[in-house]
Amino acid sequence: MPRDTPGPSLTQSAYENLRADLLACRLRPGERLKINELCAALSVSLGAVREALSRLTSEGLVIAEPQRGFRVAPISATELRDLTEVRIEVEARCLRRAIEAGSVEWETAIVGAHHLMTRLPEREPDDPGRVNEDWASAHTAFHRALVAGCGSPWLLRLRETLYAQSERYRRLSVPLSGGGRDVGGEHRAIMEATLARDADRACALLARHFEVTTLILLEAPTLDGED
Structure with a gap:
């Protein structure tokens, strides 16, 4: 079961895995990121995924939308x-x-x-x-x-x-x-x-x-x- 409080290693693991999927386009540009599904796929907590997504947002690979969650940054x-x-x-x-x-x-x-x-x-x-x-x-x-x-x-x-x-x-x-x-x-x-x-x-x-x-x-x- 995912832990409620993310440790540094869990957050880092979630970040590295998500970043690799973003750069490889396994997560497609513009795709909505469903946090619960990411938690299950990565076997980490909600907090770890949120922290990882926040880091990726600062790098411009993910977009945070108020009241709508996160999605992969689009391309143009x-x-x-x-x-x-x-x-x-x-x-x-x-x-x-x-x-x-x-x-x-x-x-x-x-x-x-x-x-x-x-x-x-x-x-x-x-x-x-x-x-x-x-x-x-x-x-x-x-x-x-x-x-x-x-x-x-x-x-x-x-x-x-x-x-x-x-x-x-x-x-x-x-x-x-x-x-x-x-x-x-x-x-x-x-x-x-x-x-x-x-x-x-x-x-x-x-x-x-x-x-x-x-x-x-x-x-x-x-x-x-x-x-």
């Missing part, structure tokens, strides 16, 4: 365009700083993160329309490694927030992208330019990498009528 073409533009600006700033100041250890971590990502299939073998969760974790680690030498905790925190918001859109783009996109080639080119300390090329490739995902979604019916 307008938000996607704005998010992509801001993300490119912030991520490029982080990457430039990392290229200027990054150490040999930073370079080694990038190579290691890229190597792990290439050893995992991007999509589930039994369900090509769904992202392989192990690859998704490695993908997050690779992009984080690229900017880890940035040296600005505030920039990196802002970058993490933008990454999380973008991840929902990226997940939705996977079944729409077909087999024509060479994601592995995009990542390899970004890594090579970064290790060569070619900031202009690395940032241009990174921007294009984000823009392709955005274009896939904007050209699909997924966001129609949501401007």
Whole structure:
């Protein structure tokens, strides 16, 4: 039975599980979140779920509506365009700083993160329309490694927030992208330019990498009528 008073570990567990479901779009944009059902599914108390949802609201992944409860933050073409533009600006700033100041250890971590990502299939073998969760974790680690030498905790925190918001859109783009996109080639080119300390090329490739995902979604019916 769920406990009445949530302990830190229960609240953290509820938060992590819900956040993972939101980023993976297992909880769909705009979906109403029924607290009692979430309590049962996560085997935690009402208090733990409410605290977790409050944290996710502060991150912009959940919306709290007075007298109506919580729902998953919606998506829209307008938000996607704005998010992509801001993300490119912030991520490029982080990457430039990392290229200027990054150490040999930073370079080694990038190579290691890229190597792990290439050893995992991007999509589930039994369900090509769904992202392989192990690859998704490695993908997050690779992009984080690229900017880890940035040296600005505030920039990196802002970058993490933008990454999380973008991840929902990226997940939705996977079944729409077909087999024509060479994601592995995009990542390899970004890594090579970064290790060569070619900031202009690395940032241009990174921007294009984000823009392709955005274009896939904007050209699909997924966001129609949501401007």
